[in-house]
Amino acid sequence: MKLALVLSTQPAQFKALALTGDLEANMARLAAWGYDGVELAIRDPALIDGEALLRIAEANGLNIVAIGTGQAWGEEGLSYTDPDPAVREAAIARTVAHLPFAAQSGAVLIIGLLRGILRPGVGRDQAMEWLIAALRHCCAQAARCNVRIALEPINRYETTLINTAAEGLALIEEVGAPNLGLLLDTFHMNIEEPNIEESIRACRGHIYHFHVADSNRWYPGAGHLDFASILKALYSTGYEGYISGEFMPLPDAATAAQRGLAHLRGLNI
Numbered sequence: 001m002k003l004a005l006v007l008s009t010q011p012a013q014f015k016a017l018a019l020t021g022d023l024e025a026n027m028a029r030l031a032a033w034g035y036d037g038v039e040l041a042i043r044d045p046a047l048i049d050g051e052a053l054l055r056i057a058e059a060n061g062l063n064i065v066a067i068g069t070g071q072a073w074g075e076e077g078l079s080y081t082d083p084d085p086a087v088r089e090a091a092i093a094r095t096v097a098h099l100p101f102a103a104q105s106g107a108v109l110i111i112g113l114l115r116g117i118l119r120p121g122v123g124r125d126q127a128m129e130w131l132i133a134a135l136r137h138c139c140a141q142a143a144r145c146n147v148r149i150a151l152e153p154i155n156r157y158e159t160t161l162i163n164t165a166a167e168g169l170a171l172i173e174e175v176g177a178p179n180l181g182l183l184l185d186t187f188h189m190n191i192e193e194p195n196i197e198e199s200i201r202a203c204r205g206h207i208y209h210f211h212v213a214d215s216n217r218w219y220p221g222a223g224h225l226d227f228a229s230i231l232k233a234l235y236s237t238g239y240e241g242y243i244s245g246e247f248m249p250l251p252d253a254a255t256a257a258q259r260g261l262a263h264l265r266g267l268n269i
Contacts, residue, residue, distance in 0.1 A: 001231070001243060001264065001265070001267075001269070002036045002037060002065075002241070002242045002243065003034075003035050003036055003037070003242065003243050003244075003245070003261060003264060003265070004035060004036060004037035004038055004039050004062075004063075004065045004066070004242045004243070004244040004245070005019065005030055005035055005038060005039065005244065005245045005257055005260075005261075006038075006039045006040075006041055006068065006244060006245065006246045007019055007020075007023060007026050007027070007030075007038055007039070007040060007041070008020055008040075008041040008071070009023060009040055009041065009042050009043075009047075009048050009053070010041075010042070010043050010044075010047060010048075010071065019249070019253045019254075019257060020249075020253070023053075023056070024056050027056050027057060027060045027062055028060055029254070029257075030060070030062060030257070031060035031061055031062055033257060033258050033261055034261055034265070035062065035257075035261060036062065036063065036242070037062050037063040037064065037065040037242050037244075038057060038062045038063070038064055038065065039064075039065055039066040039067070039068060039107075039242075039244045039246075040053065040064060040066075040067055040068065040107070041067075041068040041070065041071055042067055042068065042069070042071070042098065042101075043071035043072055043075055043076070044072070044094065044097075045097050045098050045100075045101055046097065048101070050100070050101040050104060050105070053101075053105075054104065054105060057105075063106070063242075064105040064106070064107050065107055065108065065209075065241070065242040065244065066107050066108045066109075066110055066150070066183075066209050066242070066244060067098055067101070067102050067105075067107045067108070067109050067110060068110045068112065069094070069095060069098060069109065069110060069111060069112065069114045070110075070112040070113045070114060072091065072094050072114055073091075073112075073113040073114050073116070074113065078090050078091040078094055078114065079091050079113070079114055079115060079116025079117070080092065080114065080115050080116050080130055080131050080134035080135070081115060081116030081117065081118070081119065081122065081127040081130050081131055081161065082116060082119060083119050083121060083122050088130060088134065091114055091116075091134070092134050092137060092138060094114075095109070095111070095114065095134075095138045096138060096141050099141060099142055099145045099147055100145070102142075102145070102147045103145035103146060103147050107147075108147075108148050108149070108150050108183075108208050108209045108241075109142065109147055109148070109149050109150070110149075110150050110152060110183050110209065111135070111138075111149060111150070111151050111152065112152040112154060112183075113154065113158065113159060115131055115134075115151070115159070115161055115162065116131070116159070116161065117159045117160045117161060118160040118161065124160075124161075127161060128161070131161065131171075132171070132174055132175055135149070135151070135171075135175045135177065135180060136175055136176070136177060139175065139177035139179055139180050140177070142179055143177070143178075143179050147179065148179045148180075148181060148208050149177075149179060149180050149181070149208075150180075150181050150182060150183035150208035150209045151168055151171060151172070151180065151181070151182055151183065152168075152182070152183040152184075152185060152188070152211075153165055153167060153168045153182065153184070153185075153188060153189075153192065154185075154188050155187075155188045155191040155192050156191070156192065157191075163188075163192050164192045164193060164199070165182065165184060165189070165192075165193060165199040165200075165202060165203050166199070166202070168182045168203075168206075169182070169202070169203060169206060172206060181206045181207060181208035181209075182203055182206050182207055182208060183207075183208060183209040183210070183211060184199075184200060184203065184207055184209075184210055184211070184234075185210075185211035185212075185213070185246065186211065186212050186213060186214070186220075186225055186227075186230060187211070187213040187214075187215070187217050187246075187247075190215050190225060196225075196230055196233070197229055197230060197232075197233035198233075200230070200233040200234050200237065201233055201236065201237060203237065204237040204238065205237070205238070207234070207237060207239050207241070208241065209241055209242070209244065210234060210239065210241065210242070210243050210244065211244050211245075211246045212227065212243055212244070212245055212246070212247070212260070212264070213245070213246055213247035213248075214247070217247055217248050218247055218248055218250050218256065219245065219247045219248075219250075219256040219257070219259050219260030219263070220245070220247075220260045220263045220264055221259060221260065221262075221263030222250075222259070227263065227264060227267055228267045228268060228269055231243070231264075231267065231269050232269055235269065243264065245257070245260050245261075247260060
């Protein structure tokens, strides 16, 4: 089992981040605790030094496994489905700007809330048309760099577009890009999926990345999810990627990171 944790490269409002602050110190902590990789939440790639991030990760024996883009939505309101064409274009441009570092690091590029929500006055068909067009463009650009893009189904309380694994699969088929897959997240799946394990198995061959948080969005082991059963289902699909922790820093960041790691390492899978 290859385990990673989400770290943010910039300050953000998003709270489901176990560790914030000094990135170099936090990577060293992850390595010392026994993590294998790091997922980086990057709002704007123009504000990072990719070479330095790669050096820090390598010095700590960590792989950079995925890049989260959601802070462009949370901090700036960018999305593929905004009624303002300038905002939509900026969201697409921001996605493309991530590709050089994703290619350099070998990371999966995640599309979460950057896809947007249904805005007042915008019908679902129109929003989906914009979303599909944006993903086709971004996937075509990513293919030139050998980068894979993972769309994350997110629960109904956070977005009105693509809440379930089945909806994610349907979107992949509609977009028709061979480098577009899914990021499945146990927190969102616990809300939206009738059976988490069955939904995972239905996504066989399309799972590019995997997030873990327990039912309460605390670290794995702090809620009621059966992670042994969930991860057995995941590995039965042939998944060989990382299990990445994205959970609340509760009761505190270090405790959450270490307890989540210990719980997952202790599973009989």
